[in-house]
Structure formats: structure tokens, C-alpha cells
Amino acid sequence: MDSPSLPPPDRHTWFEDAQALFAGTLFVSLALSLYNQAGLLTGGTAGAAFVLHYATGISLGQLFFLINLPFYWFSWTRMGKEFTIKTFVSVTLLSVLTDATPFVLGVGSLHPAYAAITGGLLLGTGCLFLARHRASLGGATIISLYMQDRYGIRAGKVQMAIDCSIVLLALLVIDWTRVAWSVLGAVVMSLFLWINHKPGRYRAV
Template identity: 60%
Template sequence: MTSPALARPPVAHSRIEDAIALLTGVTLVSIGIAFLGSAGLLTGGMAGLAFVLHYATGISFGKLFFVLNLPFYWLALRRMGATFTAKTFAAVALLSLLSEVQTRLLHIEQLQPLYAALTGGLLMGMGFLVLFRHRSSLGGVGILALYLQDRRGWRAGKVQMAIDCCIVAAALATVEPQRVAWSVLGAVVLNLVLAMNHRPGRYLVA
């Protein structure tokens, strides 16, 4: 017999809850990125591409991250809806802004690469989880992962893990192998958090 509590329909998040979640998720991701960046590591997705280009050109991570995500809003708008797209655009813009000003707020003199990979991946994974559960993402691969989960039933974490590992491996052209190896570990940790905690049907609140 079904419990009355379990039979209740899910209640949508309020706008205030969404705003707080967006700020929380983006802040966690930005700290994770700061950890990785301070150790000279990378990550997957658009953030990973932004890191590679940042190391190669010297252009700031925040500016590159914002521009690289622009082509994906069309897919988000067409497949995921206007609300999801607006939340994602806000999250990307906020992360780009935080990445620009964070160097003034957070100073890390030394960070061991293994610790940076593990902790940075964990923080980013938790940040993505918060955003995903509030129907938002940080663009790029996140949009594709959520789309495939909604349409195909593929776990967003596993999809993102596969793509992220490919992106980080491609960085071998510009980044030394040891740093790439630590970066792959960070990407695995990030996406294991998503694979274990963000499954279709597990979290029903819109």
C-alpha cells in the first residue's frame, strides 16, 4: 500500500529557491575550478576547453567560458525550454563573472595536484548536482547530458564522464601528461558524484 506522503505530487521549486540554488551551485563550481586552476589542472566540458585555451592564449578563463557556451543555447531553448535556457544563461554568466573576480577574493599559494583533483572534482560535482536538480546547467556538455537523460534515459553523469574524459585527453596536445592524468582523475570524481546522485526518476521535483 502506498504511503500518503509518497502519493503526493512533487512540488515545484519557487523562484527564490531556484535563485539560491543557482548561486550555491555556481559558487561550488567556481571554487572547484579555482582549485584545479591553482594546480595547473583541467576539467571536462566547456570549462575544460576554456582551460586549454586559457593556457594556450592567456585569455581569461571567464571570458572564454562565456563565449564557448553561446552556440549551445539554441539547443537548450529548442529541446529544454525557455526556463531552463534562462537559468543556464544566468549560471554561465555568473560563473564567468566569479571566475574574473575570484582571484581578488581567493588566494591559494600552493595546492598539491592530487588533492586539487579530488577536492576540485568533488566540489564541482556537487555544484553541478545542485544546478541539475533545479533544471539548470553550465551549458555545453551539461545541456547535452541532460537532454540525453530526458530523451534517452541515459544517466547524465555517465554521458558527461565519457565526454569529459575525451576532452581532457585531447589536452595532451598542449598540457604535460602528468597534469592531464590528475585532471582525468578530477573529471572522474566529478562525474561519479553525478552518476550516483542524479538518476532518472530519483528526483522528481521540477
Template identity: 60%
Template sequence: MSAAPVTTVPGAALAMPHHRLHEDLQALATGTLFVALGVVVFGHAGLLTGGTAGIAFLVHYGTGLSFSLAFFLVNLPFYVFAWRRMGPAFTVKTFAAVGLLSLFSWLLPQGLGFDYLSPALAAILGGLLCGAGMLIVFRHGASLGGLNIVVLYLQERLGWRAGKVQMVMDGLIVLGALWMTDWQRVAWSVLGAVVLNLALAINHRPGRYMAM
């Protein structure tokens, strides 16, 4: 698979140009750092998010295992699907992105703290940071693993909007947290998932992005 996905628009096939290696490296580092900061914001307020990050949060809250390790382990089964369906380049970049996110989400709390962070602000700020970071990663032919791989595959093959599909999956994952936390935190987590996926739905559309 090419470094940037091939996208179709009505009446024409539009092939996206390749990014250079240093551009991909910069984007993966920047995008995963944004998402890691969003994850730290969510975690500080006791909120969750969707996707494999949400599953990792559930493992973290339920077992005490660090989010970084849980996130890395949860993603392992999805690499086989990514290799077969999305290609080796996508899979290698995704593995790198997942590794960077695991590393950054472990490092950031050691140099960053909050005296006070309201759940409402955490939901909005965390959602926007994660959404912006995921957009950067997506646009360089990678994902953050797990359900992101499935969502991008459905958009590439069936034209299903990534943000809308992700929103449905994320909502189900966040609602699944009702058995281990209070409904107020779940409600704020749902808001965070909505903010995140609206950013994806509005900005990650087939035919809209041209790599430069």
C-alpha cells in the same frame, strides 16, 4: 519546460513539483559558487576539467584569454539547442548560471589564494566541488551550458545516466590537452574528471530526487 524536470520511474510517472523563484535564485548562486571554487582549484594546480569548462581551460591555456570570458563565449552556440529542445525556462536559468559562474570564477581569485596545493588534492577537491555545484544547478532545472545541456537532454529523453555520459565526454576533452601540457597534469585532470562525474552518476539518477 517546468522548473524541475519530469522524471519517470518504473511503473509510474512522477512529476517533480516546481521550485519557487527565490529557491531557484539561491540554488543557482550557491551551485555556481561551488563550481567556480572548483574551477579556481583546478586552475591553480594547472589542471583541466571536462565539458565546456574544459574547453574554456584549453582556450585559456592556449591563448591567454581569461577563463571567465572563454567559458561565456564557448557556451553561446548551445543556447539555440537548449531553447528548442529543453524549453525557455531551462535556457534562461542556464544562461544565468553560466553568467554567474563566469563572474564568480573571475572574482574568487581576487580574494582567495593558495600557498601550496598538490595536484592530487586539487583533482579530488576540485572534482567534488564541481560535482556538488552541478548537482545543485541540475536539480533546479538548469545546467552550466554546453555539453551539460546535451547530457541532460539525453538523460531526460533516452534515460542515459548523466554522470556516465558526461564522464566519457570529459575524458575525451581532458585527453585532448596532451598536446599542450605534460602527461602528469593530464593524468591528475583525468582523476578530477572521474571524481566529478562519479558524484553525478551516483547522485543524479532519474526518480531519486524529490524537490521540496
């Protein structure tokens, strides 16, 4: 006996997409603010932006926006127009929020362990919001989602490999203890995505 066919997936409205992109980038901007205050960093293009930020003092938001520019062509040709436009909007919004957050949020005391764990969960949650609404924060996330969609390799695994590699490069600019806490944050984020972002689990588009 044939199993019943699944109903077609629901389509997100423009309002649902907008609130998800805003909420996702807001969560990630809070994570980056915690990392920045604790002297940590994350992986992907945000991690590359952190390395350059610590080395040069240039705005983290500006660096993040510029580093992502080369990835849009790959995203357009491999992931499609809708995904690329949403990703561009998300990256731009995150760049603005990241530079604006220090003006509206300050933390008097912050242990790097708390920053790493909380930041990793915030990063994972924000990226999950974006992924379920066909968007990303560019760079490594584009590669991770493409590998999952094309080859069935979980995005969390690919993200973990990329993120840990970039975090290790930070040894050139920050103390090894900060790098160790940063690795913890990257692992927390990647495990969160590995557990919660499985192909076919979320069917709306």
C-alpha cells in the same frame, strides 16, 4: 490492488531557484580556481575554455562565456525556455565568479591530487544543485541532461565520456602528468553525478 499514486512534485519558488543557482556556480567557481592554480582542467565547455586559456592567456571566465553561446539554441529547442534562461544566468554568473575568485582567494601550496579530488566533488555538487533546479552550465551538461531525460542514459555516463575526451585533448597544451590528475578529477565528478543524479530520485521541479 493498485499501488497508491504519488503526490504531485513540489515546485521550487524563485528564491529557492536563486539560492541554488548562486550556490552551485559558487561551488564550481571554487573548483575551477583550484584547477587553475594547480595547472589542471576539467571537461565539457569549461575544459575547452581551460585549453584555450592555457594556450592564449585569455581570461578563463570570458572564454567560458563565449564557448557556451552556440549551445543556447539547442537548449532552447530541446530543453525549453525555463531551462535555457536559468542556464544562461548560471553560465554568466560562473564566468564572473571565476574571474573574480583570484582577487579574494589565494592558496599558498596546492597538490594536484587534492585539487583534482576536491575540485571534482565541488564540480559534481555544484552541477547537481543546478540540475535539480532545471539549470546547467551549458555545453556538455546540456547534452548529458537531454540524453538522460530523452533516452534514460544516466547523465554521469555521458558526462564522463565527453569530459575524458576533452581532457585528453589537453595533452596539446599541458604536461601529461597534469592531464592524468585532470582525468582523476573528471572521474570523481562523473562518479558523484552517476551515484547521486538518478531519474526520479528528486521530484521537486
